[in-house]
Amino acid sequence: MFKSFKIKKYTKSNGSLVPIYLNKFPKFNIKRFFILFGKKNSIRGKHAHKKCTQIFIPIRGKTELKLIKKSEKKLILNPHALKIIKVPPLTWCEIKFLDKNCVVIVLCDINFSEKEYIRKFKNFSKFLR
Numbered sequence: 001m002f003k004s005f006k007i008k009k010y011t012k013s014n015g016s017l018v019p020i021y022l023n024k025f026p027k028f029n030i031k032r033f034f035i036l037f038g039k040k041n042s043i044r045g046k047h048a049h050k051k052c053t054q055i056f057i058p059i060r061g062k063t064e065l066k067l068i069k070k071s072e073k074k075l076i077l078n079p080h081a082l083k084i085i086k087v088p089p090l091t092w093c094e095i096k097f098l099d100k101n102c103v104v105i106v107l108c109d110i111n112f113s114e115k116e117y118i119r120k121f122k123n124f125s126k127f128l129r
Contacts, residue, residue, distance in 0.1 A: 001069055001070075001073075001088070001091075002067055002069075002073065002075070002085060002086065002087055002088070002091070003085070003086040004075070004083050004084070004085055004086075005024055005083065005084050005085075005086065006082060006083055007019070007020055007082045007083065007084060008082065009082055018082065020057065020084065025055065025086065028053060028055070028086075028107075028109050029109055030107050030108070030109065031108055031109055031110055031111045032108050032110075032111055032112060033105060033106060033107045033108065034105075034106055034108075035059075035103060035104070035105055035106075036095065036102075036103070036104045036105075036106060037101070037102070037103055038061075038063065038095070038097030038101075038102040038103075038104070039097060039100070039101075039102075040097055040098065040099060040100045040102075041096070041097065041098075042096075042097050043094055043095065043096045043097075044094075044095045044097075045093045045094045045095045046093075046094050046119070046121075047092070047093065047117050047118060047119045048089075048090055048091055048092045048093065048117070048118040048124045048127075049089050049090070049091075049110070049116055049117060049118070050089060050090065050115075050116050050117075050118065050127075051089050051110055051116060052089055052108050052109060052110040052116055053086065053087065053088055053089060053108070053109045053110075054086070054087045054093075054106050054107065054108050054109075055084055055085070055086050055087075055106070055107040056077060056084060056085045056087065056095075056104055056105075056106055057084045057104065057105040057106070057107070058077035058078060058079040058081075058083075058084075058102075058103075058104055059079055059103040059104060059105055060079060060099075060101060060102060060103040061079075061097065061098065061099030061100065061101060061102030061103065062076055062077065062078045062098040062099050062102070063076070063077045063095055063096065063097050063098060063099075063102050063104055064076055064077070064095070064096040064098055065077060065085060065087075065093065065094070065095055066092075066093070066094040066095075066096065067087060067091050067092065067093055068091065068092035068093075068124075069088075069090065069091045069092075069128075070128075076098075077104065090127070090128065092118075092121060092124050
């Protein structure tokens with residue numbers, strides 16, 4: 001279903017480095033990425049993708065991912081936890097920004113196409129049946 005991956009942080013006196021190795025995601029070819037900037041308590045997403053897999057990388061602030069496939073799961077993204085989340089296709093996703101000035105990078109394996117989106121939860125529920 002959803003996969004969480006731990007990442008490492010390397011710190012020296014002049015700063016830190018957090019590498020993300022994409023070979024941890026076989027068969028995932030990045031076609032596009034975008035950066036979400038969120039104000040505290042605002043919600044984005046509220047849709048599912050038919051074929052797109054996404055990887056969420058928290059950069060600043062805590063965000064809550066509400067993910068629904070067969071059941072609902074809420075995950076907290078926090079850059080200090082050093083975890084990234086892989087979300088498969090046909091997963092309803094809502095992103096709530098819990099802190100001021102949140103930033104999340106999202107990697108996608110499909111180019112943008114409006115036909116790829118399921119924007120109404122009622123249609124999503126029907127699509128799963």
